[in-house]
Amino acid sequence: MFYIHCPYCDEYRGEEEFAPKGQAHIARPADPESCSDEEWGDYLFFRDNPRGIHHELWVHALGCRKFFNITRNSASYEIFETYRIGEKPKVTAQSLADKEKQSGVQAADGGWQTVGAHTENEALNKSSETLNKPNKEESV
Secondary structure, three states: OEEEEOOOOOOEEEEHOOOOEEOOOOOOOOOOOOOOOOHHHHHHOOOOOOEEEEEEEEEEEOOOOOEEEEEEEOOOOOOOEEOOOOOOOOOHHHHHHHHHHHHOOOOOOHHEEEOOOOOOHHHHHHHHHHHHHHHHHHHH
């Protein structure tokens, strides 16, 4: 279980008091009457689902019942900040990547560490190359 800070109650409460409601900061079309069916369908049904930093809309369902936004890492479940509706997030994927560059760690898109990381597939690729090479004695 993790604890979530409600920016309205100004308290940390257990996760079971909250409910996620989807992606935050979705702009409604200015004139829904004039947009195409495809544009309206995109607005209604399609959402980003990135691995890494993501801004989400949540509601404090068993508390003050107010909606607010959370910036969290969808891969590690780490919550970076909570903020009220209408406020801008202070933490973004770009700001975290810039912070990691300043500390000497280079980050790729989504904040993944790239310097000093060893890919698991590197060893697997080397072993499969040796297995797939024909043996000189077998080819005769």
